[in-house]
Amino acid sequence: MARKQYPLRIDPIIWEAVQHWADDEMRSANGQVEWILRDALKRYGRLPGKEHAAHKPLENQDDIENGAV
Numbered sequence: 001m002a003r004k005q006y007p008l009r010i011d012p013i014i015w016e017a018v019q020h021w022a023d024d025e026m027r028s029a030n031g032q033v034e035w036i037l038r039d040a041l042k043r044y045g046r047l048p049g050k051e052h053a054a055h056k057p058l059e060n061q062d063d064i065e066n067g068a069v
Contacts, residue, residue: 008033 010018015029022032041047 018032018036019029022029025032025035027035038047
């Protein structure tokens with residue numbers, strides 16, 4: 001599948017955080033951004049396909065920390 005190219009304007013502080021996270025996960029920054037977007041789409045039931053049925057969005061950060069994912 002061909003990848004869509006998209007110029008991204010992003011706050012340098014956010015980009016630096018993404019780059020550090022990507023380094024920790026042994027991914028490229030581009031791969032990390034795609035992973036973050038895919039994860040968010042899955043969580044909110046926005047990813048097409050029946051294997052990604054609608055999920056209830058998390059209420060807040062505490063849900064993530066308490067394993068409600």
